[in-house]
């Protein structure tokens with residue numbers, strides 16, 4: 001690998017929750033590098049460690065052993081994470097939630113209106129802009145979580161089962177939107193899924209089983 005433009009690298013990165021006899025090894029020594037233009041699906045059943053690996057790539061969790069490094073990212077603001085679970089701030093409306101990464105990165109609120117409106121439009125959620133999270137469905141919240149990352153335009157998009165709570169047609173559209181956005185901005189895209197049909201839409205696939213990231217040739 002050239003190594004010059006690697007966005008994130010895991011070397012023997014492991015993540016263990018808890019200690020002693022009750023410890024759970026969520027990720028066993030994973031080795032993985034993501035470069036610009038990558039479209040990677042991480043595929044595995046529930047509990048196989050997909051979210052844990054994504055959180056390592058995002059810097060949300062520190063590896064228990066091994067290393068995770070970001071040689072060519074412009075700081076934490078350059079990573080966008082679509083969380084698997086509910087991640088909208090209850091007190092903020094949909095537009096404010098979508099603007100949050102931009103506001104936190106220091107952009108004046110007057111400059112967030114355009115990217116937020118565009119991103120909500122891309123996921124078909126423009127009409128929800130003024131609703132609170134408690135006033136929208138789980139599937140709608142998932143689309144807003146995707147919009148939030150689209151508005152942010154990071155160099156690395158990490159999406160944790162972004163279609164998990166959507167019907168097939170809506171899920172396909174959200175995936176289209178993520179792929180198009182990554183194409184347009186030149187971002188790398190990593191998507192976790194347990195759905196082989198979703199995984200098939202990405203360029204490459206890596207399988208996870210029981211916390212182990214399998215070699216590329218073992219991905220199905």
Ligand code: ADP
Nearest residue numbers: 017024025026045046047048049050051052053
């Ligand atoms: P997946 O996303 O593939 O469903 P996870 O990464 O969520 O898998 O979980 C992998 C393993 O780690 C599971 O056994 C899960 O129960 C465990 N795990 C995940 N998060 C925690 C946590 N915060 N504390 C303890 N165990 C956890």
Ligand code: MG
Nearest residue numbers: 050051052084
């Ligand atoms: Mg998960």
